[in-house]
Amino acid sequence: MARQRILAVLFFVSLFVIFFLPHADNDFGWHYRCGEKILQGRSICTGGDFLYFLSDYKWANPTFLYDAFIAAIFDHLGFLGISLFGALLFTLIMVPIYRSSRAGILITISLMYVAILLSSSVLYLGFRSQTLSLLFGVLTYSLLANRGSVRLKKIFWLIPLGIVWANSHGSFFLGPLMMAAYTIDQWLNYFRRRLSLRTALAVSAIFLTMLFATSLNPFGWRIYEEVYRHWHTPLNTLIAEWVPPSFWQEMMIIASAGVFAVYAAFKNRATFFELIILAMTVFFALHARRNLPFFYFYYLYLVLKNFHWDAPKRYLATVEYLSIAFLMLTLASYAPGKIKNTVSFSVDFSHYCADGYVKYPCRAAEFLEKFFSDRQTTLNIFNTYEWGGFLVWRLPTHRIFVDGRTPAWRGENGQSPYAYWLEILQTKKDWDKKLDFYRTDCLFIGAGTFLDVLLQERGDRFGYREIYRDRMAAVWMKY
Incomplete structure (x- = not known):
């Protein structure tokens, strides 16, 4: 119409x-x-x-x-x-x-x-790069979500999709995970005599090929090691978007998933594959708020596909x-x-x-760039974490301390670089020795932070002098 x-x-x-x-x-x-x-x-x-x-x-x-x-x-x-x-x-x-x-x-x-x-x-x-994982997740599920029949030609496209995903974002593992659930579902259909052995074997072969295809990246199978390390780092204590959702969001997720699961069980309106994917999205959404779109979009897909509502x-x-x-x-x-x-x-x-x-210290960065424009030198800059990516872009001739890549890394004694950076910023024991050990030339930090306040009081004692200050940032040079 x-x-x-x-x-x-x-x-x-x-x-x-x-x-x-x-x-x-x-x-x-x-x-x-x-x-x-x-x-x-x-x-x-x-x-x-x-x-x-x-x-x-x-x-x-x-x-x-x-x-x-x-x-x-x-x-x-x-x-x-x-x-x-x-x-x-x-x-x-x-x-x-x-x-x-x-x-x-x-x-x-x-x-x-x-x-x-x-x-x-x-x-x-x-x-952001996470957006690509959301896209690839939707595409993967769309290729697999065919009730009553297995369309091998469509599923085959998961192999090149797996290669692209494994070279685009760290959530690539969701693809093989979804395909594994689908493969198990097809074997259950085989044992229920709803599917031929040949088809079940073909699905398994595509799954194994897709799994192998994800290794076709510059790091090979090491990308799975990084996934494991990422999930065993308490990022919810380091980064805001990794904290769990609010209480009302958690209750809404659990309640809505529970209602659909009960309805599907009584009405036989969902497959094993669909329920496993629902459980996966619930788990990831409850783990970190950054995963909320995965749950809500998938839940929306289930609801719209299973209920024929209209005005x-x-x-x-x-x-x-x-x-x-x-x-x-x-x-x-x-x-x-x-x-x-x-x-x-x-x-x-x-x-x-x-x-x-995130507010950026653009004036401070411009000042520092001009201050050293006539000197052929590369500075080691201890920086505010949230400004790391910005400074990497705006001060390309210098090196910084941390940026958004580092929280899940393993530093000395297995400590997160973010935690190590925070100890320095909060002027905890031996903070100055740590900076000296890494040959720090410059501090590019937020005005009013613990470190900035301490240096305003006793900068000479630690060998730092202030060369720039505004309401947002302070720049200190080692001498």
Whole structure:
């Protein structure tokens, strides 16, 4: 029907506007520098690139395709190009969910808006490497979600998808995990005499091939070691987005998953594979808030696929016309300001410095760059953790102490580099000796931090002099 097509177009336009977000990722700097190296035909980033602390550390982080892509977009289109591509990618992620729905269009778009709202604490961060895992997860499930038949030609596409995923983001392991659940489900169908042995063996062969395909990356099987190390590092004590969701979110996740599981058990409306994937998404969502979109989008997929809901036919046309009018008015009032803010953030560097979820010390970085512009020297800069990626990008001739790559690494005595950095910033025992051991030349830290306050009182005693200060940052030089 024409009005439903109009409603669908308006819905996806609204999604594009919603996801047209500033690229404020504080890891952009090192992603860009790593991608720049790839585009220039140099080596890939293997760990401690751009750092002087743990500079020889080897890190099997498979983000090469994302890094190269980000660098290519930024070099040609800047932050605006990244925001545009991110909006397009997020919108495309929603297409398979929309197309799978058996519910009416009004119910479908309403529930999709709800899922986006419940995931907004993560999605508002914009396009990041994690976004690719969300896309690949949706694609993987879409290729596997065929009840009643096994479509081997479709499943075969998981092999090249596994290769791309294993070179894009560390959550690549979700692909083999989902395929393993699907393979087990097919063997259960074989033992129930619902599937031929030949088909079950073919599915198993594709699973093993996909698993092997994930090793086709510069680090080989070491990327699985990094996954293991990541999950055994208490990142919830180090990084905000790794903390568990709020209590009400946890209760909502458990309750909604439980209701669907009970309903599916009584009505036989879900396969073993679907229930296992549901359990997986519940586990990951309860583990860290950054995984909320995985749960809400998958749960939305299950609900829309299993329930045929719609508005009462008597009022359907009226409600659809009202919905069209509402979306048009909302877009007319909301879209211009939203687009203007994202464009301003992308093209005006002052907005980039001041309006992101991390405020950047742009003036201090500019000062330090000019201060040493006529000297052929590379500084070892002890920096604020949240500014690491920014400084890697803005001060490319110097080396910093930590950035967003380091929390899951293993430093001295198995200690997280983030914890080691924090001990120095909080001026705990031997903080100055630790800086001297790593031959630190400069401190680029937040104004008013423990270390900054101590140096204001006794900087001469520790051999540091202040060369720059503003309301955000302080720069101290070792002499």
